[in-house]
Amino acid sequence: MRRSRRLLAAAVAALTTTLLALTPLGGAQVAHAATLFSDDFSGGDLAGWSRSGGTWSVVSDDSPALQQARDGTDARLFAGDASWADQAVQARVKPLTLPGNGLVALLARASGATSYYRLAVLPGDQVRLEAVRSGRVTPLGTVSHPVTVGSWHTLRIEVAGTVVRGWVDGVPVGTGTGTLTATGRIGVQTAYATARFDDVVVTRGDTAPTSAPPTPTATPTVASPSPTASPTDTAPPSSPPPTSPTPTPTGTAPGDGSSVVAPDGSGDFTSVQAAVDAVPTGNTRRHTITIEPGTYREVVSVPADKPYVSFVGSTGDARDVVIVYDNASGTPKPGGGTYGTSGSATVTVDGNDFTARHLTFANDFDEAAHDYSAEQAVAVLTRADRLVFDDVRFLGNQDTLYHNSASVDAVGRAYFRDCYVEGDVDFVFGRGTGVFDRCEIRSLDRGSTSNNGYVTAPSTMIGNPYGLLFTGCTLTTDSAAAQSVHLGRPWHPSGNVDAIGQAVFRDSVLGAHVKDSPWSDMSGFSWRDARFFEYRNSGPGSTVTTDRPQLTDAQASTYTPQRYLAGTDGWNPVP
Template identity: 35%
Template sequence: MKQMLISKTGGDYSSVQAAVDSIPEGTGEVTVLHIKAGVYYEKLRINKPNLRLIGEGGVRLSYDDYARKPGNEGTPIGTFGSCSTYITGDNITVENIIFENTAGSSDEVGQAVALYVDADKVSFRNCTFLAAQDTLYLAKPKEEKVNRSGRNYFEYCRITGDIDFIFGSATAYFHECEIVSLDLGKEINGFVTAAATPEDKQTGFVFHKCRLVSDAAEDTVYLGRPWRDYARTVFLDCWMGAHIRREGWNDWDKASVWHTVHYGEAGSEGPGAHADKRVGWSKPLQEHELERYTLEAVFGGDASWIR
């Protein structure tokens, strides 16, 4: 196991990108990056596998690109181009790090992604994700017949945003996370999720024992809407604030998805838990169905990679 120290005031490297770039291609060795406190203003690409990133004392990985920003050719860089950090290497563990996009509000800049992940066996513990629209992008939609949407795990994390701020095609499990919806001061203040689950995937996003909180007005935030027609999202034993809309889910003006999406809940609590008011095409999960949403079942029988 190789160890590296990243620090603004002295260490093996002063930037996270320099440390990642120094790792030889094809190495099977686990590399541990100890990142000292500070704001690392980098458009970061973590494209090497078998890494552990450990923040020590307040670490921010920050950038400020946004979808409407003109690129080199004068055209907008788009949602994918706006990402502050990209993780595309498999088998990565991240602890105690803040990922942020500081571009501004949704109304001003549109989509501005804090973190993009398109990799398998990537886990986050005690991390924070800060942005507005499209905060956490968990893999592009997979339209091809054979897809590689990875498995991602989040534990004791805090995710803040407003419009579709947890979205993508990955299979992701959120355990005891705080999901914070920003107040836009509007009649509709946003959508927590926008899954793009591939048709052949049995599971998309699973939220387990999470807290959904907000300063937004009562009944102004949806649990989710389908970025793709086979979106799958469930909330299990979660606490929901009054900002969550009674109907829970939005069809993105596509009535056809009523027969293809899988939106479900079990054990919801709090003022936003209106089990009897949800749209008819969502699903109250029965006791016998919960076995398919254990951590092991969600990740195909193998959760040993979560450290």
């Protein structure tokens, strides 16, 4: 029989008060409550788990086990309830691949896809306890412990109030004081690594132990040395320390107005646009619109006179909240004419200091069902400045993400962190300045053996040194043929000779679908006159040829996220 899944809230509450028991623990006495969640994956599926990246499945090991099989990406899987407070999380972990920039981890009290406590197995026999907030890592403790790839190890995190403790194979990793939110789910994670997980158990613990937890049921496969659980200021390879000052918060407005959108009427509004319409014109305070799970089929516009607006998916899983529509450039308008590329957008952002987290923007225009002369179909159009998209999915085909600015003389900056963007032709395009940090950029298959499209089509104005930067990203495909996708081509809107596209792909993993000669001409303009560069990419699609301009080390130091986004006001949203 499969171990029981998440218990009903009422049962948990009752058991928490009636089943507390003191358990001997190496001389210490620790209070433990009923099991909140357990999974040994014997059911063969991922029921009860929600995915954020990666390729997850249940496979056969010494027993059924959870596997994440995609390397070169940051993959997380979450379970449990966002209301969980004090908790003890334990799991068996088997790293399958663990490269120099990789990690395999157990997560506790996750308040979102990028904020949680983490116990991470790192290369070089290092295990580290960390607090991660919006991707920024604070080490809480570390221990040198033999970690064998291909062998099982037991990880355990206990969080009680602000006290966080971790163990690996019964050896203390460290103890720290955390300042993350007081409640959250649990999870597992790999970054640029592959691994298996099994026997995940979550219990409610009202008192954190003062010594090692009970001996794991799975005997460690290696001996454990004496711990040295002292704090360290060194961040793991997958989360490098910031190279600039602490981030400036998006928007400087004090206070926080809020509203809730829910399709069942349980919130303040049933549509996202209605919530935007209710934000005061000329507002000087941030207004957070929390969006409950559902598919919202509507066109949404955030006007220029409504800055400081935030869209936040309530569950922390970007797949749970979808804002979608299906207009294309050639779609007839009710009053005559067609929508055009800009008018096709499902969501248009003209208000400065907009943020979006944990949701999906999509345009599901069906190309096969229509025969329009213009089939560009935009999911999101941005024409504002200082925008942050965190754990957001952008879904479409041609022209998915139109990152623009308010005018040819204006700079529109946006930071895309841990996002997913998919499409085929020119699916990241425009004159905006955009940084894509640790994102998955997925090219869809158009059925060609030689040309399945173009990732970018920047139209950066010649006076702007910074266009599109992809750093630490992974370029993937669903099934496009090898050597069939271009990195980009230069877009000159209306033949504007001053639109000299700028794009850099650096420190990223490029799949085999990327061409050896990845840049292409467009509308009579040569790509060689554009500002296209690469730097230190890896993967089968990263072969350096004479048609692939590379930055020097000195040049690369000026093409960083902070440089792209600083502008004249020093804006820095980068963790």
